Amino acid sequence: MPPSHLTPAPNRPPGGAYLPRTRLRWPSRTAFLGLATLSGLLAGCRPAPPPPAPTPGVRIPFATSNGTQALAQVTVLCDLGPRDAGTPGGERAARWIANELRQAGLPARLDSFTNQTPSGPLICHNVLAEIPAATPEPSLAGRRRPALPVIVLLSHFDTKSGIAPDFIGANDGGSSTGLLLELARLLQRTPLRHCRVLCGFVDGEECRIQFGPHDGLHGSRRLASQLADSRQAVRAVILLDMIGDRDLTVTLPANGTPQLTLLALEAAKQVGARDQFRLADTNILDDHQPFLDAGFPAVDLIDFVYGSAPGLHDYWHTAQDTVDKLSATSLTTMGQVVAEMLGRLDTP
Numbered sequence: 010m011p012p013s014h015l016t017p018a019p020n021r022p023p024g025g026a027y028l029p030r031t032r033l034r035w036p037s038r039t040a041f042l043g044l045a046t047l048s049g050l051l052a053g054c055r056p057a058p059p060p061p062a063p064t065p066g067v068r069i070p071f072a073t074s075n076g077t078q079a080l081a082q083v084t085v086l087c088d089l090g091p092r093d094a095g096t097p098g099g100e101r102a103a104r105w106i107a108n109e110l111r112q113a114g115l116p117a118r119l120d121s122f123t124n125q126t127p128s129g130p131l132i133c134h135n136v137l138a139e140i141p142a143a144t145p146e147p148s149l150a151g152r153r154r155p156a157l158p159v160i161v162l163l164s165h166f167d168t169k170s171g172i173a174p175d176f177i178g179a180n181d182g183g184s185s186t187g188l189l190l191e192l193a194r195l196l197q198r199t200p201l202r203h204c205r206v207l208c209g210f211v212d213g214e215e216c217r218i219q220f221g222p223h224d225g226l227h228g229s230r231r232l233a234s235q236l237a238d239s240r241q242a243v244r245a246v247i248l249l250d251m252i253g254d255r256d257l258t259v260t261l262p263a264n265g266t267p268q269l270t271l272l273a274l275e276a277a278k279q280v281g282a283r284d285q286f287r288l289a290d291t292n293i294l295d296d297h298q299p300f301l302d303a304g305f306p307a308v309d310l311i312d313f314v315y316g317s318a319p320g321l322h323d324y325w326h327t328a329q330d331t332v333d334k335l336s337a338t339s340l341t342t343m344g345q346v347v348a349e350m351l352g353r354l355d356t357p
């Protein structure tokens with residue numbers, strides 16, 4: 010859907026109401042200062058914490074070959090055809106993702122559910138795979154202790170309906186799915202020490218008519234609700250969306266947990282990609298919002314400037330969103346940023 014109106018920062022939608030995705034204004038000094046002030050205030054309220062160690066946890070080796078593999082996965086996924094939620098193509102994509110995960114030795118499962126929407130019932134399929142920590146779950150003489158914290162990595166895989174008969178969403182839904190598959194494989198071989206990682210490939214992100222409590226974000230609302238109901242200790246939710254653009258310009262929306270936003274910037278700096286990350290001074294309605302609404306820390310790594318020239322966004326939700334607009338380099342950069350974030354979050 011086209012952007013409808015701007016949303017001032019840094020407010021959260023009241024009462025869980027959902028605001029439509031918005032076109033961004035470029036980050037203002039206000040946004041930068043807001044975050045800096047907030048962190049300054051936080052630091053001023055109590056003794057200054059020691060600076061974080063560069064990488065206290067496991068170092069996940071995301072190489073250029075992993076970016077190349079991620080792009081290959083995007084290509085295969087797109088070759089399957091449109092993946093609109095509630096269609097055979099959507100279910101085919103979900104089953105393909107689950108199969109890819111299982112072939113890597115991950116215990117993938119489909120969580121199929123039906124949501125009521127303004128245009129009728131919608132059957133969705135989330136694909137979930139949890140990677141346990143390398144450290145065994147603690148136990149005390151038969152007494153259960155709380156499970157280790159979980160970090161949720163998210164990507165939606167569905168395509169928006171009604172764009173074009175062959176709309177494949179190479180960047181929008183495809184790029185993040187290919188990268189998350191590759192991250193899952195890497196984490197399977199190099200698990201974190203202190204945290205579980207839940208890879209959530211969520212369905213039904215796109216709305217059919219207009220974003221609202223019953224239209225769009227179906228898979229993420231489902232997963233956020235499940236995590237809240239099961240009282241999981243969620244350390245962080247990191248959403249990837251539209252992160253394969255050759256001209257990578259990640260725009261961190263105002264509706265994100267400040268500590269995770271700063272962590273993303275630090276990670277980008279660590280991998281030499283800080284100039285490709287910017288702060289947005291607007292909210293973006295995306296799959297991280299239901300997790301924020303549930304009280305979980307969450308951040309959206311999204312490149313919401315996707316077009317034929319710098320600053321243009323004319324490929325978004327058009328038949329132009331094809332694999333040739335993507336690059337393995339961008340996927341490598343994003344993989345390295347997420348790997349760095351995971352390493353820094355992986356503390357006892």
Ligand SMILES: [Zn+2]
Pocket residue numbers: 169181215326
């Ligand atoms: Zn979209």
